[in-house]
Amino acid sequence: MNFQCNNSSNSNILQIIKEEVIECKKCNLSRTRKNAVPGEGPTQASIMFIGEAPGAKEDDTGIPFVGRAGNLLEKIFNNIPIFREDVFITNIVKCRPPNNRNPLDIEIKSCTPYLINQINLINPRIIVTLGKYALLNFSPTGKISEDHGKMLIWNKRILYPVYHPAAALRNKNILKSLESDLKKIPEILLLTLSKKLKK
Numbered sequence: 001m002n003f004q005c006n007n008s009s010n011s012n013i014l015q016i017i018k019e020e021v022i023e024c025k026k027c028n029l030s031r032t033r034k035n036a037v038p039g040e041g042p043t044q045a046s047i048m049f050i051g052e053a054p055g056a057k058e059d060d061t062g063i064p065f066v067g068r069a070g071n072l073l074e075k076i077f078n079n080i081p082i083f084r085e086d087v088f089i090t091n092i093v094k095c096r097p098p099n100n101r102n103p104l105d106i107e108i109k110s111c112t113p114y115l116i117n118q119i120n121l122i123n124p125r126i127i128v129t130l131g132k133y134a135l136l137n138f139s140p141t142g143k144i145s146e147d148h149g150k151m152l153i154w155n156k157r158i159l160y161p162v163y164h165p166a167a168a169l170r171n172k173n174i175l176k177s178l179e180s181d182l183k184k185i186p187e188i189l190l191l192t193l194s195k196k197l198k199k
């Protein structure tokens with residue numbers, strides 16, 4: 001289904017996408033998932049956070065970023081502050097790959113239309129990619145070690161790559177970078193209010 005961004009019916013359409021994802025059997029991940037994880041957040045969110053794929057806890061609950069990585073993200077949000085209810089959080093693929101392996105190209109290709117439709121409907125000012133694989137999906141030559149914390153442009157939107165919170169749990173330097181990059185988001189959001197970058 002190809003949705004166009006338009007009006008207040010967007011929240012209904014987002015709900016339809018959610019229901020389609022929950023029922024989706026377009027790739028083999030539907031056979032091993034417990035729950036698909038469509039994403040959550042308000043239709044008018046200014047910021048979209050996009051990770052790679054759901055983990056075990058997300059698979060159990062159907063809710064994005066609820067495991068240890070999600071808790072860390074929420075803790076950093078609280079310190080900035082960014083309110084989780086003001087952002088839409090989702091993943092490139094909506095079902096958990098077995099044993100948390102990287103999603104296959106065919107799985108990403110099958111699932112991408114859901115993400116593109118979510119982006120078009122929500123029309124965020126900033127897309128924040130979490131980790132290397134989410135960045136590569138938008139910028140195939142991107143390098144998370146070089147690009148994190150930089151404002152890039154993707155389809156006339158700000159693309160802002162940061163490290164994945166799961167990596168930050170394992171490495172203190174990455175944690176510092178993640179915290180520092182996320183702290184800049186309110187400032188970037190203000191920048192988008194200027195005429196050139198207006199939504």
Ligand code: SF4
Binds near residue numbers: 021024111
């Ligand atoms: S990963 Fe995406 S395409 Fe594959 S079954 Fe889940 S929702 Fe469908």
